[in-house]
Amino acid sequence: MAQPIISFNNVSKRYPGGREALSNINFTVEAGEFVLLTGHSGAGKSTLLKLIPAIERASSGTILVNGQSISTLSGRGIPYLRRNLGLVFQDQKLLFDRSVFDNVILPMLVTGQSHAESTRRVRAALDKVGLLDRERANPVALSGGEQQRLCIARAIVNRPTILIADEPTASLDDEYADAIMEMFRSFNQVGVTVLIATHDRDLIAHSSPRVVHLQRGRVLDKATA
Amino acid sequence: MNALIRHHLHSLRQSGVRFASAPFAALANMVVIGVVLALPLGMYLLVSNVQSLASSIPTEPQISVFLTPGAAKTDVAALENRLRAVEHVRSVRFVSREAALASLKRSPGMADVISTLRENPLPDAYVVTLGEGSAAAAERLESELKGVPGIAHVQVDSAWVRRIDALLSLGRSAVILLSALLSLALVAVTFNTIRLQILTQREEIEVSKLIGATDAYVRRPFFYWGGLLGASGGLCALLLVFLAQVLLNRNLSEFGNLYGVELRLQFLPVADAALFLAFAALLGWVGTYLSVSRHLSKIQPR
Numbered sequence: 001m002a003q004p005i006i007s008f009n010n011v012s013k014r015y016p017g018g019r020e021a022l023s024n025i026n027f028t029v030e031a032g033e034f035v036l037l038t039g040h041s042g043a044g045k046s047t048l049l050k051l052i053p054a055i056e057r058a059s060s061g062t063i064l065v066n067g068q069s070i071s072t073l074s075g076r077g078i079p080y081l082r083r084n085l086g087l088v089f090q091d092q093k094l095l096f097d098r099s100v101f102d103n104v105i106l107p108m109l110v111t112g113q114s115h116a117e118s119t120r121r122v123r124a125a126l127d128k129v130g131l132l133d134r135e136r137a138n139p140v141a142l143s144g145g146e147q148q149r150l151c152i153a154r155a156i157v158n159r160p161t162i163l164i165a166d167e168p169t170a171s172l173d174d175e176y177a178d179a180i181m182e183m184f185r186s187f188n189q190v191g192v193t194v195l196i197a198t199h200d201r202d203l204i205a206h207s208s209p210r211v212v213h214l215q216r217g218r219v220l221d222k223a224t225a
Numbered sequence: 226m227n228a229l230i231r232h233h234l235h236s237l238r239q240s241g242v243r244f245a246s247a248p249f250a251a252l253a254n255m256v257v258i259g260v261v262l263a264l265p266l267g268m269y270l271l272v273s274n275v276q277s278l279a280s281s282i283p284t285e286p287q288i289s290v291f292l293t294p295g296a297a298k299t300d301v302a303a304l305e306n307r308l309r310a311v312e313h314v315r316s317v318r319f320v321s322r323e324a325a326l327a328s329l330k331r332s333p334g335m336a337d338v339i340s341t342l343r344e345n346p347l348p349d350a351y352v353v354t355l356g357e358g359s360a361a362a363a364e365r366l367e368s369e370l371k372g373v374p375g376i377a378h379v380q381v382d383s384a385w386v387r388r389i390d391a392l393l394s395l396g397r398s399a400v401i402l403l404s405a406l407l408s409l410a411l412v413a414v415t416f417n418t419i420r421l422q423i424l425t426q427r428e429e430i431e432v433s434k435l436i437g438a439t440d441a442y443v444r445r446p447f448f449y450w451g452g453l454l455g456a457s458g459g460l461c462a463l464l465l466v467f468l469a470q471v472l473l474n475r476n477l478s479e480f481g482n483l484y485g486v487e488l489r490l491q492f493l494p495v496a497d498a499a500l501f502l503a504f505a506a507l508l509g510w511v512g513t514y515l516s517v518s519r520h521l522s523k524i525q526p527r
Contacts, residue, residue, distance in 0.1 A: 055435070055526050076439070083437035093432050107436045109235055112228025154436070 004028035004064070005162060005193050006052060011061030013047055013217075021047040023217045025061070029195055031161075034188040037197040038204050039214035045197035046090065048214065049166050052195075053085050054078045066161065083111055086155030086192075088165035092147055094139045100126070100150055101135040107158045125153040129183060145176030152183055156192075163187055165196045169203060177203065232442060240449035243422070251454075254418055258458025261411055262505055263465040265404040266493075270466060272396040274490050279389050285315065286363035287382040290351040292375055300375035305351065307373075313355045313362045322347045334485070348377060408508050411458065415451050415512025422447060423520045435526040444517050448510060455509020459502045467492060 006029040013022040022044045029035050037045050050056040051063055054070050063070040066084060073081060095103055104125055108118035126132040129149035131142075139147055148168055155163060163184065169177035181203060188194045198204065204211060213220040244251045290308070292301060308317045320328075325347040330336050355363050363381050370379045423430070430443055470490050481488030493501065 053435070079434070079437045079439045079442075081437075082435065087435060089435075093428075093435065095429055095432060097429075106433065110433060110436055110438045110442060112231045114231070158437075 003031055005031040005033075005066060006195065007062075007064040008048075008051075009062040009064075011051065011058045011063055013044075013051065013056060014059045021217050022051075022058075025217075025219055027212055027219055029193060031193055032188070032191050033210060034185065034194045035196070036204055036211045037195060037214065038199060038211055039220075040199060042216075043199075043214040044217040045199070045214055046166050047217075049164055049195070049197050052162075052164055053082045053087060079110075083107070083158060084161055086152075086158070086160035086163040088148075088151045088155050088163070088168050090166040090168075090170060092151050094147060094150060096138065096140050098138075099135065100131060100137050100139060100142070103139060103150060104153045104157050107154060111158060121157055121159075122153075125157040128156065128186075129153045143176075145172055145179065148172060148176070148180055149183070152180070156187060160192065162193045162195065165194075167198055168196060169198065169200055174202070232445060236445035236449050239446040240453050243446070243450060244453060251457075254414070254454055255457045255461050258411055258414055258454065258505070258509075259461025259465055261407050261414070262459055262462035263469075265400055265407050266462050266501065267466045267469060268396070268403060269400045270470065270490065270493065272393060272400055275389070275396070276393050277491070279393060286355045288353040288355070288363055288366060288370075289380045289382055290353060290370060290376055291378040291380070292349045292351075293377040294348055296349070296375035301349075304373065304375055308351060308353050311353075311362075311366055314353060315356050316354045318352045318354075320350045320352055322349050325350065352382075411455065411505070411508045412512040412515065415454055415509045416516040418454060419447055419451055419513045419516035420520055422450065423516070423524070427524055430521070430524050431526050434524070440521070444521060447517050447521075448513050451509040451513025451516075452506040453509070455512075456502050456506035458509070459505025462505070463493070463498055463501065 008025045008027050011022060011025040012020065014020045025048065037048065039045050047056060051058055051070065052065055054073060058071055061071070065081065068081065070081070095106075101122055104122045105118050108121060113121070123132060123135070126135055129152050131146060131149055131153060134142065134146065139150060142150060152165075152168070155165075165184065168184070169180050172180065177200065184194050184196060290304070292304075305317060305319070308314065322345050326339065326345045329347070330339050353366070355366075367379050367381050370376055433443055470492055474489055477488040477490065492498075
């Protein structure tokens with residue numbers, strides 16, 4: 001049996017002001033799994049995803065990522081945790097003052113890779129998402145689908161073991177959404193653990209062998225979790 | 226190559242790119258810092274030039290004892306013995322009125338004036354030199370000698386040197402105070418410039434932190450930028466002071482020619498100029514440190 005690569009044990013998250021976004025969450029993701037995290041808006045999907053790279057910290061409970069406890073992780077340790085994760089954000093977080101290439105190379109610069117190695121891996125990542133011919137373009141000149149693919153290229157360039165995406169197909173039409181999901185599937189097939197938050201019913205119906213459903217901050221069906 | 230060295234090179238390159246991408250803003254900052262630093266630097270240069278001029282003049286207290294015309298030889302002999310017996314006296318030299326007049330004639334512009342005189346108006350005199358640090362003894366001796374038979378006037382010649390010394394000391398204190406105040410101004414200018422830089426690059430900082438950038442990685446380009454800003458401002462100050470010195474030297478040279486002396490301000494030695502640039506870079510770095518410590522921690526990915 002595969003080892004859990006992500007593990008939530010009795011995790012709760014309460015925001016300042018008293019709103020409880022997550023309540024007593026228990027679930028695990030095994031290495032190499034493809035998991036969809038579903039639920040309505042406000043169910044707590046984004047909060048749960050943000051707990052994994054320690055963008056938000058849990059109010060109680062234990063989170064383990066790659067065997068490392070996030071709950072006890074110091075501020076200095078967080079950057080090293082994030083380097084092993086590929087993050088695709090709902091609001092993309094692209095930098096529009098630089099080219100497609102320069103957006104994707106950013107994680108390589110952070111980890112201090114050599115210029116030759118960085119260039120090689122950036123081009124490989126852009127090739128995987130079909131944007132190699134647009135490497136000199138500014139992201140503002142890309143379509144919504146291309147921008148999302150650019151985010152994915154930036155997320156995979158450091159060869160993460162876990163890929164986390166928050167609503168990666170939101171605001172995309174069906175054709176683009178299918179292409180993006182196909183990309184995540186192909187990464188999963190080469191061993192990358194994929195965790196995607198979505199509320200897209202079609203996507204849920206067609207894509208994943210495993211769905212974790214959240215409702216009002218709780219995992220709805222423990223059997224599937 | 227080591228990842229840390231690559232980070233530093235990347236940060237340095239980033240700072241250069243930022244400098245080049247907004248050249249007018251960078252130039253404006255450079256000039257502001259340059260003007261701020263030029264004030265204490267110029268004053269320091271002036272004080273050190275006066276100090277170097279003053280140091281070439283002997284600072285041992287000297288007393289000129291002018292004798293009354295036709296003083297009795299016995300009084301003069303007794304006076305010389307008395308002067309030689311005084312504590313701290315290093316030398317006693319008799320200057321005859323003829324020797325004094327000849328010496329005066331050699332002074333620039335005085336020969337014509339003296340040639341119009343019908344007789345030598347100068348008295349015989351003793352020049353008494355005391356040891357270093359015996360200014361108080363010189364003043365005591367001055368008051369003791371007043372009223373002694375055969376003496377017309379007693380003058381402590383080195384008093385003006387002490388006054389210059391006091392003035393220089395005041396100048397040095399003013400330079401230190403001005404430097405401290407304007408250093409604070411430079412730190413404040415850098416603090417604010419870096420604050421604006423951080424605000425401008427807020428998105429980049431946020432994304433960098435999300436993809437695993439350490440605080441040190443995020444801070445480093447700002448430190449290079451601040452240091453570069455301080456050093457370039459320092460360079461601008463050196464240039465401004467150098468230009469001012471060139472202009473002043475022309476006027477000083479003309480003024481000195483009138484008195485037959487060579488007057489010229491000396492610029493900072495290379496080592497001092499390098500030290501000054503390093504100090505300016507350090508001030509830029511301090512401003513950056515304060516700004517980064519205050520503003521960067523507030524930017525957290527959401």
